[in-house]
Amino acid sequence: xxxxxxxxxxxxxTPSAPVTPPAAxxxxxxxxxxxxxxxxxxxxxxxxLQPVTYELLGIGRDLADKLGxxxxxxxxxxxxxxxAQSLIAAGADEVxxxxxxxxxxxxxxxxxxxxxxxxxxxxxxxHIVLLGSSTxxxxxxxxxxxxxxxxxxxxxxxxxxxxxxHTNKADPDKLGIYPGCLYAIRPSFGESLKAxxxxxxxxxxxATARPGTFIPLKPDANRTGVVTDIPxxxxxxxxxxxxxxxxxxxxxxxxxxxxEVIVSGGYGLGSADGxxxxxxxxxxxxxxxxxASRKVVDVGWIPYQNQIGQTGKTVRPxxxxxxxISGAIQHRVGMDKSTTIIAINKDASAPIFKFAHHGIVxxxxxxxxxxxxxxxxxxxxCPTVKEPALV
Amino acid sequence: xxxxQNVLVMIKQVPDxxxxxxxxxxxxxxxxxxxxxxxxxxxxxxxxxxxxxxxxGAKVTAITMGPPPAVEILLExxxxxxxxxxxxxxxxxxxxxxWATSYALSKVIEYxxxxxxxxxxxxxxxxxxxxxxxxxxxxxxxxxxxxxxxxKLEDGKFLARRxxxxxxxxxxxxxxxxxxxxxxxxxxxxxSIRGVQKVQRLQRDEEALKALIETVDLDIVKADxxxxxxxxxxxxxxxTDKVGELxxxxxxxxxxxxxxxxxxxxxxxxxLKEFALA
Ligand SMILES: Cc1cc2nc3c(=O)[nH]c(=O)nc-3n(C[C@H](O)[C@H](O)[C@H](O)COP(=O)(O)OP(=O)(O)OC[C@H]3O[C@@H](n4cnc5c(N)ncnc54)[C@H](O)[C@@H]3O)c2cc1C
Numbered sequence: 251x252x253x254x255x256x257x258x259x260x261x262x263x264t265p266s267a268p269v270t271p272p273a274a275x276x277x278x279x280x281x282x283x284x285x286x287x288x289x290x291x292x293x294x295x296x297x298x299l300q301p302v303t304y305e306l307l308g309i310g311r312d313l314a315d316k317l318g319x320x321x322x323x324x325x326x327x328x329x330x331x332x333x334a335q336s337l338i339a340a341g342a343d344e345v346x347x348x349x350x351x352x353x354x355x356x357x358x359x360x361x362x363x364x365x366x367x368x369x370x371x372x373x374x375x376x377h378i379v380l381l382g383s384s385t386x387x388x389x390x391x392x393x394x395x396x397x398x399x400x401x402x403x404x405x406x407x408x409x410x411x412x413x414x415x416h417t418n419k420a421d422p423d424k425l426g427i428y429p430g431c432l433y434a435i436r437p438s439f440g441e442s443l444k445a446x447x448x449x450x451x452x453x454x455x456x457a458t459a460r461p462g463t464f465i466p467l468k469p470d471a472n473r474t475g476v477v478t479d480i481p482x483x484x485x486x487x488x489x490x491x492x493x494x495x496x497x498x499x500x501x502x503x504x505x506x507x508x509x510e511v512i513v514s515g516g517y518g519l520g521s522a523d524g525x526x527x528x529x530x531x532x533x534x535x536x537x538x539x540x541x542a543s544r545k546v547v548d549v550g551w552i553p554y555q556n557q558i559g560q561t562g563k564t565v566r567p568x569x570x571x572x573x574x575i576s577g578a579i580q581h582r583v584g585m586d587k588s589t590t591i592i593a594i595n596k597d598a599s600a601p602i603f604k605f606a607h608h609g610i611v612x613x614x615x616x617x618x619x620x621x622x623x624x625x626x627x628x629x630x631x632c633p634t635v636k637e638p639a640l641v
Numbered sequence: 642x643x644x645x646q647n648v649l650v651m652i653k654q655v656p657d658x659x660x661x662x663x664x665x666x667x668x669x670x671x672x673x674x675x676x677x678x679x680x681x682x683x684x685x686x687x688x689x690x691x692x693x694x695x696x697x698g699a700k701v702t703a704i705t706m707g708p709p710p711a712v713e714i715l716l717e718x719x720x721x722x723x724x725x726x727x728x729x730x731x732x733x734x735x736x737x738x739x740w741a742t743s744y745a746l747s748k749v750i751e752y753x754x755x756x757x758x759x760x761x762x763x764x765x766x767x768x769x770x771x772x773x774x775x776x777x778x779x780x781x782x783x784x785x786x787x788x789x790x791x792x793k794l795e796d797g798k799f800l801a802r803r804x805x806x807x808x809x810x811x812x813x814x815x816x817x818x819x820x821x822x823x824x825x826x827x828x829x830x831x832x833s834i835r836g837v838q839k840v841q842r843l844q845r846d847e848e849a850l851k852a853l854i855e856t857v858d859l860d861i862v863k864a865d866x867x868x869x870x871x872x873x874x875x876x877x878x879x880x881t882d883k884v885g886e887l888x889x890x891x892x893x894x895x896x897x898x899x900x901x902x903x904x905x906x907x908x909x910x911x912x913l914k915e916f917a918l919a
Binding site: 300358359362384385386388389391392393395396397399400401402403404405407414418420421423433434443444445446447448449451452487490491492493494495496497498510511533534535536537538560561563564568569579580583584589590592593598601603604605606607608609610611612616617620621624625628629 | 681684738740769770771772775778780782805810811814824825871872874877879880890891892893896899906907909913916917918
């Protein structure tokens with residue numbers, strides 16, 4: 251994305267620019283040619299479609315209806331034909347199927363070639379192409395965008411269609427009203443701002459969408475759609491990378507990288523003793539561990555192995571509870587991929603609240619004991635049969 | 642078989658968002674006033690390049706694009722052990738999006754000459770897109786490994802461990818190729834005292850510094866100005882909106898009693914109960 255909303259280019263070369271129309275003259279309406287189609291690139295792992303694909307079909311259906319175009323979906327893989335029907339049930343009008351042994355596992359170059367060569371063969375380009383902002387989508391999307399010579403907005407949390415009026419005289423060639431633009435909306439700058447990014451000068455307009463943000467349609471087995479086999483012309487240079495192995499990490503206890511729940515303490519704990527409370531909270535969860543900010547490691551309250559952040563570990567637990575941590579960027583880069591982040595901090599303006607999902611403004615020494623008490627009460631209230639082996 | 646001899650590393654200077662200076666009330670950044678720093682993610686890219694240097698004796702060239710103060714991060718790179726630096730600085734680059742940036746940087750890379758590996762940080766903290774690396778790879782027709790969190794060199798191949806949802810994969814890439822390094826790469830080293838002293842000496846010796854940090858503009862690297870900056874960018878920020886007082890999607894509980902706030906969070910954050918010990 252454009253990285254700063256600059257007011258205008260300071261170097262605008264007005265002398266060489268064409269005469270700009272007087273202010274009174276209405277702006278021309280400019281339509282960049284497209285076939286109005288919205289295209290999703292499906293993501294699957296060994297044939298299992300990923301949730302983000304259904305989410306994209308949900309929002310994609312909405313965008314396609316607003317444009318009056320169709321919703322299609324690329325499905326590349328091996329022995330994957332049956333999945334085409336679930337894409338149709340989830341909203342797709344047409345599935346572009348590439349079924350080939352070399353496409354079984356995602357690899358950048360073969361996938362990029364099949365998709366871009368197919369789109370380049372169309373008389374008119376699609377209007378929109380969307381991918382998930384997963385490790386796969388963020389790998390593939392920039393290659394597809396650069397290959398098609400078009401813009402791309404990363405990690406959107408909202409997508410919409412609407413007009414755009416370009417009045418920036420620093421860029422006079424673009425003056426005009428553009429109907430039907432993709433509004434790619436995403437947080438920026440530590441997420442305190444939402445930026446609406448668009449690029450109606452080229453089609454397709456592309457974006458990746460943050461997994462978990464959009465709502466899938468209810469699958470409808472009665473929906474009908476077309477499945478089209480598309481050409482696959484892989485070249486030798488597409489195999490410059492091969493996948494050697496895929497490792498699924500299974501949790502095995504205390505290692506922070508594998509913990510599903512991490513309770514992290516920062517300088518707000520006030521002393522090394524505070525980590526006893528962190529351990530007590532962590533002990534309320536299965537497969538949990540205790541993390542820390544660098545500041546408390548530096549003062550020696552806890553060993554370096556527990557440090558999370560830029561110069562410590564990067565973790566991706568299901569639940570991250572940050573206690574008395576300000577949320578400096580160096581800490582954040584090590585934990586912001588956690589599924590749910592809960593922050594407890596007595597300062598309502600602490601940066602951690604800009605990216606946590608749930609925040610409590612309060613003293614750790616009041617909030618954490620209460621949390622422990624309520625967790626224990628909740629456990630008591632829903633009795634579970636103990637495994638005989640544990641008794 | 643390739644033993645990497647020439648390694649490039651792409652780095653960027655970004656505003657330090659943890660410092661209050663230069664952060665406007667509306668949340669935008671006043672780049673002139675903001676404190677500047679090396680993009681935190683680029684440390685990992687830099688470390689990757691320097692690790693290859695350690696393994697093969699390769700020459701490492703750091704490349705950045707930015708206004709003249711960006712020289713600060715090049716000095717930092719020199720203190721870490723980089724051999725040479727190139728600064729692309731040109732007012733015509735203002736307001737470049739990732740597409741225009743990747744164009745300008747690919748021109749600098751072509752100007753720099755043959756290379757075996759290009760290292761990038763995964764993403765920047767100010768743009769947050771993770772797009773520039775792969776877009777450079779596309780423009781230069783290179784294979785890529787994004788989200789690399791560890792690697793080794795074996796039989797002339799770049800073997801990389803790549804982050805994936807719920808695990809990782811090992812891939813083997815032919816060189817030349819491009820790598821974006823994730824922040825889970827665990828081998829960060831800090832500049833040695835000797836490195837820092839070397840740079841301090843350099844700063845007193847303008848001639849020596851010039852030999853190590855080459856400043857280029859669009860004309861020197863034969864880049865078409867029409868492809869750069871605002872005019873060359875296919876995307877623009879049409880508008881920005883402030884996201885609530887505290888930003889983000891955080892549901893903030895304050896001002897109520899502790900038990901009430903805890904109960905509300907227990908109700909809203911299903912993970913708390915899901916992972917609680919039965
Ligand atoms: C190159 C570099 C690398 C770095 N790497 C890392 C890294 O890997 N990991 C890392 O974490 N940091 C790292 N840092 C440091 C980082 O910038 C911060 O300084 C650090 O994360 C701050 O730690 P903190 O949040 O615990 O402390 P502080 O910033 O001091 O925050 C303490 C917080 O606790 C709150 N608080 C105080 N008392 C209470 C109370 N009683 N109840 C509730 N809240 C309370 C305060 O409001 C405050 O927000 C790095 C810095 C640099 C320059």
